[in-house]
Amino acid sequence: xxxxxxxxxxxxxxxxxxxxxxxxxxxxxxxxxxxxxxxxxxxxxxxxxxxxxxxxxxxxxxxxxxxxxxxxxxxxxxxxxxxxxxxxxxxxxxxxxxxxxxxxxxxxxxxxxxxxxxxxxxxxxxxxxxxxxxxxxxxxxxxxxxxxxxxxxxxxxxxxxxxxxxxxxxxxxxxxxxxxxxxxxxxxxxxxxxxxxxxxxxxxxxxxxxxxxxxxxxxxxxxxxxxxxxxxxxxxxxxxxxxxxxxxxxxxxxxxxxxxxxxxxxxxxxxxxxxxxxxxxxxxxxxxxxxxxxxxxxxxxxxxxxxxxxxxxxxxxxxxxxxxxxxxxxxxxxxxxxxxxxxxxxxxxxxxxxxxxxxxxxxxxxxxxxxxxxxxxxxxxxxxxxxxxxxxxxxxxxxxxxxxxxxxxxxxxxxxxxxxxxxxxxxxxxxxxxxxxxxxxxxxxxxxxxxxxxxxxxxxxxxxxxxxxxxxxxxxxxxxxxxxxxxxxxxxxxxxxxxxxxxxxxxxxxxxxxxxxxxxxxxxxxxxxxxxxxxxxxxxxxxxxxxxxxxxxxxxxxxxxxxxxxxxxxxxxxxxxxxxxxxxxxxxxxxxxxxxxxxxxxxx
Ligand SMILES: Cc1ncc(C[n+]2csc(CCOP(=O)(O)OP(=O)(O)O)c2C)c(N)n1
Numbered sequence: 279x280x281x282x283x284x285x286x287x288x289x290x291x292x293x294x295x296x297x298x299x300x301x302x303x304x305x306x307x308x309x310x311x312x313x314x315x316x317x318x319x320x321x322x323x324x325x326x327x328x329x330x331x332x333x334x335x336x337x338x339x340x341x342x343x344x345x346x347x348x349x350x351x352x353x354x355x356x357x358x359x360x361x362x363x364x365x366x367x368x369x370x371x372x373x374x375x376x377x378x379x380x381x382x383x384x385x386x387x388x389x390x391x392x393x394x395x396x397x398x399x400x401x402x403x404x405x406x407x408x409x410x411x412x413x414x415x416x417x418x419x420x421x422x423x424x425x426x427x428x429x430x431x432x433x434x435x436x437x438x439x440x441x442x443x444x445x446x447x448x449x450x451x452x453x454x455x456x457x458x459x460x461x462x463x464x465x466x467x468x469x470x471x472x473x474x475x476x477x478x479x480x481x482x483x484x485x486x487x488x489x490x491x492x493x494x495x496x497x498x499x500x501x502x503x504x505x506x507x508x509x510x511x512x513x514x515x516x517x518x519x520x521x522x523x524x525x526x527x528x529x530x531x532x533x534x535x536x537x538x539x540x541x542x543x544x545x546x547x548x549x550x551x552x553x554x555x556x557x558x559x560x561x562x563x564x565x566x567x568x569x570x571x572x573x574x575x576x577x578x579x580x581x582x583x584x585x586x587x588x589x590x591x592x593x594x595x596x597x598x599x600x601x602x603x604x605x606x607x608x609x610x611x612x613x614x615x616x617x618x619x620x621x622x623x624x625x626x627x628x629x630x631x632x633x634x635x636x637x638x639x640x641x642x643x644x645x646x647x648x649x650x651x652x653x654x655x656x657x658x659x660x661x662x663x664x665x666x667x668x669x670x671x672x673x674x675x676x677x678x679x680x681x682x683x684x685x686x687x688x689x690x691x692x693x694x695x696x697x698x699x700x701x702x703x704x705x706x707x708x709x710x711x712x713x714x715x716x717x718x719x720x721x722x723x724x725x726x727x728x729x730x731x732x733x734x735x736x737x738x739x740x741x742x743x744x745x746x747x748x749x750x751x752x753x754x755x756x757x758x759x760x761x762x763x764x765x766x767x768x769x770x771x772x773x774x775x776x777x778x779x780x781x782x783x784x785x786x787x788x789x790x791x792x793x794x795x796x797x798x799x800x801x802x803x804x805x806x807x808x809x810x811x812x813x814x815x816x817x818x819x820x821x822x823x824x825x826x827x828x829x830x831x832x833x834x835x836x837x838x839x840x841x842x843x844x845x846x847x848x849x850x851x852x853x854x855x856x857x858x859x860x861x862x863x864x865x866x867x868x869x870x871x872x873x874x875x876x877x878x879x880x881x882x
Pocket of ligand 1: 300301302303327349351352355385386640641642643660686687688689690691714716718719720721722789
């Protein structure tokens with residue numbers, strides 16, 4: 279099982295009743311596995327992580343075992359309820375899975391969420407493989423109920439996405455019955471009640487420390503008494519791989535830390551090092567206890583993933599000899615790109631032409647920041663486009679009129695863009711807001727959201743109408759465009775840029791990979807090599823189906839005698855026939871194979 283499948287299995291075996299999440303790499307498959315494999319668990323995509331955590335909080339109050347899963351930055355969104363959930367505690371066991379992304383394979387930052395466990399004063403378990411992922415989830419529910427606390431389980435990309443052998447067990451029947459219980463002083467965080475609960479939280483932390491001292495997942499492996507490593511999670515695997523004979527203190531529970539056990543390890547081993555990815559979390563806390571490790575972040579990188587090589591290098595210092603690379607040849611660089619036919623490309627072409635400042639957001643469309651589209655100019659977190667465009671407009675006043683755009687995906691809009699749009703309407707922004715509605719959460723692999731009309735299990739449900747929503751949020755005349763029709767799109771964007779009042783354009787065209795949305799794709803476009811002048815206008819759309827080759831000699835002129843340095847061509851197997859290139863070609867070299875050129879698709 280992958281780590282994520284094992285986490286899902288752990289939830290099933292622990293008797294979880296309710297699971298909620300918002301997609302985000304590397305966490306997404308946890309809920310997808312639950313939805314596919316464990317049909318007795320109620321599972322939902324919530325519109326964002328805060329909602330997901332509040333949903334599971336409610337389920338826990340009713341006595342159910344319940345789990346929320348999210349990527350590391352999702353915990354920031356859920357942080358408000360989470361910090362106080364720590365005070366409230368649980369009724370049924372509650373586990374929050376954070377899947378962190380060291381090396382930022384698919385994220386806007388690489389924050390280390392171990393800090394959240396300390397910050398919120400809750401226990402955190404950190405598995406080193408799939409078996410532990412399942413075991414720690416199950417244990418998490420027991421600890422949650424025993425100590426009346428939410429529990430965090432931290433995974434990282436290499437744990438979530440790597441596979442290992444997992445032993446299966448039957449599901450248990452959770453000890454807490456599911457019913458309505460009222461305990462206002464515990465569950466209602468008025469200051470007078472919360473003041474008391476803070477004391478309870480501090481006492482709980484002391485009890486959890488005691489638990490950590492005995493917890494078999496915090497284990498010593500005494501081998502070489504000279505050198506020992508304190509480590510956890512994936513860093514344990516890297517260390518063990520290169521130094522199997524060193525001694526180890528492997529921490530399965532990274533918060534709170536077992537001071538006595540750590541002290542014992544320092545007594546048993548002469549030189550102790552701390553190997554951990556990202557922040558010096560263990561190091562700082564172990565040093566604060568008064569211990570003096572021989573090395574930590576002075577030897578290992580603060581940024582990016584660890585791996586067996588940088589662990590070996592960090593430990594051996596100058597004695598380290600870099601191994602010969604397995605492959606000598608460098609792979610060609612393949613920057614991430616919008617798919618051929620992607621509806622975002624048309625609108626980006628128009629925005630680039632109009633030279634606006636595009637405050638971006640998070641999704642496939644963030645790739646529009648890369649050349650050749652080079653159209654997205656800023657982006658920090660989900661939902662930030664509309665609010666930052668508004669702020670910029672207020673700062674610039676007259677100077678920025680007609681130049682400021684906020685660009686946001688449909689899933690991102692429903693996650694964190696609704697309040698910003700409400701603000702634009704309320705505080706009268708002139709910035710033009712564009713929702714790129716491709717009817718799915720594209721970036722994370724096509725998940726449903728409240729605007730698709732389907733739920734996690736693929737059942738039909740209420741579909742939020744973005745135009746209507748825009749209207750109630752204060753946009754007088756929200757408009758729709760077909761992003762594959764460049765003329766229409768440019769006209770609407772220009773008109774909206776000229777508006778003084780808050781505006782919204784919903785660019786509606788389904789994601790090319792959303793098969794259910796299309797009756798059929800169009801026939802691929804063809805480039806007439808006798809006509810192409812090699813101007814690269816089509817190439818600069820950044821479509822993977824279009825390539826360019828330099829030409830010489832008799833090929834360096836077109837049929838009607840124009841000089842050229844190269845010609846473009848279209849790989850038909852990649853081209854879904856969106857006709858955007860057809861519309862930008864100034865010399866008519868791109869030919870439609872349809873009876874009449876189609877600017878769009880026949881959608882289902
Ligand atoms: C707080 C947070 N949660 C989740 C993610 C993961 N994530 C990145 S973009 C995205 C949504 C993309 O969908 P959409 O806005 O519809 O744009 P698309 O990719 O379809 O163009 C998600 C869920 C994230 N980056 N931050």
